[in-house]
Structure formats: structure tokens, C-alpha cells
Amino acid sequence: MTLVAGLRAASYGVPFQPVGGVHGSDLAALNGWQTVTDPYGSGKEVYVIPAIAPDIAVMHAAEIDVDGNARVYGSPFWDHVLTRAAKRVFVTAERLVPTDVLRAQPELTLVPGFMVEAFAVVPGGAWPGSMHPYYDVDYPAVEAYMKDEPGVLEAHLAAAPEKQDQQQENEGRKGKSEDAKEIQ
DSSP: OHHHHHHHHHHHTOSEEEESSOTTOSHHHHHTOEEEEOTTTTOOEEEEEEOOOOSEEEEEEEEEOTTOOEEOOSOOTTHHHHHHHSSEEEEEEEEEOOHHHHHHSGGGEEEOGGGOSEEEEOTTTTTTSOBTTTBOOOHHHHHHHTOOSTTHHHHHHHHSHHHHHHHHHHHHHHHHHHHHHHHO
16 A cells, blocks of 8 residues: 555655555654644644655556557556556557557556557566456466475476467477478
């Protein structure tokens, strides 16, 4: 809640955002958060979280068009506020779709193209997380990644969809070159 409050402050163009639920926690002291008195007369103190304006936000979308308009189905979690708070926005997406597809339901466009500096089509780019409606969380991959053992990161990266696609592509090329040798 406090991270989102800081992002909201930046996206709204204000220096801070009030937030509830911090009283009684050490978070305020650890982070140096200040309080303000309710200006409407209750006399209550409320913590205010300073604006958080990332230099770059990178988000993964379900679909994107050639103009950079990005769509996420389901809950965007904090993608909306993050893309508004950041100074620059980069998007990866499951697939490229015709602009007419996004224009047919403009209310589903999460990030308009004028906010997107660059994008890339990266099928499986949210793995091992989910991207509705394309795939669910890969819980076995998450559990394997969480193990505290040597080689976990290497095994995780080797299992990534883009690595699997690359291996299949290389095997396809190898098969084609072997076929070519047989013909000669």
C-alpha cells in the first residue's frame, strides 16, 4: 500500500500521498515518513508517503499494436499507476494485434501508445508468472526457483520459454542442414 501510494503521488504530480494503516509499524521510522494533521479538522495525524517516480517502467501486456497501445486482460495490479508515475515506459507483450482490435474496445487499453517509448513482442514474457488469458502461473517453476541450492538460477533461465524456443529453432536448423547434406 505504501509503494502504491508513492507511485500514485508521482502519477498525480503531487509531492506525497496520504496513506492509512502505517501507525504502529516501524516502517515509518525506517523510511523517514512524515505525518500531517488532517486539514479538515479531525486533528488526526496521517502518514504521507513521498512521491516515487521511477526513471523507467517495464511492463508486460497481453497485446500491443504498432502504435504502442497496450492491453492487459484481468487485473493490471499496479501496472496502471506505475506507467503513469515513470518518466519512460517500455512494454513487452504476448502478441502484436491490429490497431482495429484495440479500437474496438478502447476501454481495455491500459497504456496509450503516446506513453510508450518502445515495445517488443515477447511471447511467454511473464513466465513463470501468469498472463491472462494465455497462461497461468507456473507454480513448479516458481517453487524450483525458490530453492536455496547451487545452479538454481541457471536451471531457471534454461527453462525459460525464450530459451526453449531458441533450442527448438536451433534443432530445426540442425535438422535442415543435415537434410541438405544428405541431398548432396
